Amino acid sequence: MTTRSSPFVNARRGALAAGVGACALLSGCIANPFKDAIVDPRSPIAAEVTKTVNPDAPYPTFVAFPKTPEGVRPNPQYGVVAGRVEADGAQLIAATADSTWTLSGTDAFAAQVRAAAGPLLPPPAPGDTEAFAKDLKARATPPPPVKR
Numbered sequence: 605m606t607t608r609s610s611p612f613v614n615a616r617r618g619a620l621a622a623g624v625g626a627c628a629l630l631s632g633c634i635a636n637p638f639k640d641a642i643v644d645p646r647s648p649i650a651a652e653v654t655k656t657v658n659p660d661a662p663y664p665t666f667v668a669f670p671k672t673p674e675g676v677r678p679n680p681q682y683g684v685v686a687g688r689v690e691a692d693g694a695q696l697i698a699a700t701a702d703s704t705w706t707l708s709g710t711d712a713f714a715a716q717v718r719a720a721a722g723p724l725l726p727p728p729a730p731g732d733t734e735a736f737a738k739d740l741k742a743r744a745t746p747p748p749p750v751k752r
Contacts, residue, residue: 643653
């Protein structure tokens with residue numbers, strides 16, 4: 605009994621069939637769809653299209669491309685600047701890591717803030733709250749009933 609060399613023997617045939625299928629599907633894109641394109645004469649831009657489009661115009665060549673502008677930094681310089689930005693970012697992360705912050709010696713700061721806030725107010729008495737609620741209930745008047 606002979607065994608197969610791989611459990612995926614048909615993988616090559618499947619890849620070949622998929623490649624042939626993709627080529628067949630894309631072969632419709634080879635034609636020029638603009639060759640016989642006609643502008644609708646009822647279109648509002650039909651007159652402008654006929655004035656601006658010249659079907660006999662020559663195709664542009666590589667000579668027609670503009671020259672490289674002057675005063676632009678060379679491509680390797682972009683990498684140097686990007687490396688500097690990355691280094692500055694790593695330095696910032698290291699400077700603001702959790703291990704660099706401490707909460708020791710905050711008593712002086714707390715005393716300064718308490719002094720700036722002023723004296724402590726006494727807590728309200730339970731009777732004050734009940735009297736306030738009773739006063740609000742006495743002043744409250746329900747809305748008039750809806751006329752039907």
